[in-house]
Amino acid sequence: MRIILRLLGVLLILAAAVLFFWQDIRAYMTDQVNAKVIQAYEKKEETPTVNELEKWITKTEPDKLQLKDDMLGYLKIPAADINEPLLNGPATQANLKNGVSLVEAGEELTEQNIAIAGHRVEGAGIRFNYLDRAKKGDIVTLVTRSGAQDYKIYDIFTVNPSQVDVLREQQGKPQELTLITCESYNPETLLFEERMIVKARILKAG
Numbered sequence: 001m002r003i004i005l006r007l008l009g010v011l012l013i014l015a016a017a018v019l020f021f022w023q024d025i026r027a028y029m030t031d032q033v034n035a036k037v038i039q040a041y042e043k044k045e046e047t048p049t050v051n052e053l054e055k056w057i058t059k060t061e062p063d064k065l066q067l068k069d070d071m072l073g074y075l076k077i078p079a080a081d082i083n084e085p086l087l088n089g090p091a092t093q094a095n096l097k098n099g100v101s102l103v104e105a106g107e108e109l110t111e112q113n114i115a116i117a118g119h120r121v122e123g124a125g126i127r128f129n130y131l132d133r134a135k136k137g138d139i140v141t142l143v144t145r146s147g148a149q150d151y152k153i154y155d156i157f158t159v160n161p162s163q164v165d166v167l168r169e170q171q172g173k174p175q176e177l178t179l180i181t182c183e184s185y186n187p188e189t190l191l192f193e194e195r196m197i198v199k200a201r202i203l204k205a206g
Contacts (some may be wrong), residue, residue, distance in 0.1 A: 027125035029057045036098070037085045038074050044145075055065050060098050072109060073144035075100055075116065080133040081125060084118065086142070091117040100127060103167060103180065109144065113165045115178045120192075128181035132200060140177055140200040151177050151200035158183050158194040166197050175202040 033054050040048035048062050055061060065071060065087075085099030095101035100118035107115065120126030133141075140151045159166060162201045166178055177200040182192035 011202075021120050026057055029054055030060070030126045031083070032154075033058050033060055033062055033073075034083060034085060034201060036100070037062050037065070037067075037071070038083075041071050041074070041085070042145075046069070051089065061094070062098050064094075065098060069094075071099075072102070076141040077131070077134055077138065077140040079118060079135065080130045080140075082128065082130060084114065084127060089101060093094055093154055097129070111144070112169045112171060112173060112175050113167065113178055114142075115180060115182045120181045120183075126179070126181070131179065139203075140179070142177070150203045153198055153200045155199040157197050159197055160193075161195055163195075 011162065033048075033050055036050055037048045046067060047065060048067070050060075050062050055063070062085075067106045070087050072088060075082065075084050075086050076191065087095045087099050088103040089095075089102035089107045090105040091101040091103050096119045100116050103115040103117050108130075118131070120127065120131070134153055134156070136153050136156060138153045140153060142149050177198075179198040179200070181196050182194075183196040184200070185192050185195040
């Protein structure tokens with residue numbers, strides 16, 4: 001009986017430790033899954049290899065991605081600890097579960113204003129959760145099979161969800177990224193009432 005009680009006590013302690021560190025575990029595992037997705041993309045594989053435990057902990061389904069069709073590259077913002085797969089639009093829940101996504105269907109990386117959306121509700125350190133750590137002057141790197149291109153953050157602000165003019169193309173101006181995520185959570189309505197916008201302008205080589 002004593003052995004059973006001791007085992008039960010150990011299990012309860014382990015369960016409490018897992019609960020206490022759950023967000024850290026999930027963030028770590030998501031980083032590992034992201035690395036597998038990016039590695040598979042760089043090797044030109046069709047799908048990444050992830051196990052059931054990784055999928056369960058991260059709440060992702062990267063094995064359902066067809067990398068040649070669904071993934072455009074990956075987005076890096078070192079100052080905000082962001083290294084995320086970039087998926088083709090539209091920004092569906094399935095896409096936002098597995099990475100960050102172009103906002104609109106048919107949007108391309110050759111456009112003047114490239115709009116990219118990412119969740120903040122996935123947990124600490126996941127997707128765009130730490131986007132608010134980015135500051136003006138920080139570098140955003142977009143990596144594709146064609147190479148890496150740097151962009152410099154020049155503006156950060158919030159808008160109402162209905163203000164979609166931030167997605168507008170400005171012909172004749174330098175290419176830029178518009179990074180979008182939720183902001184200003186209202187616990188009474190259970191809704192995010194604003195959107196955080198991070199604007200980054202392309203840096204020309206040389």
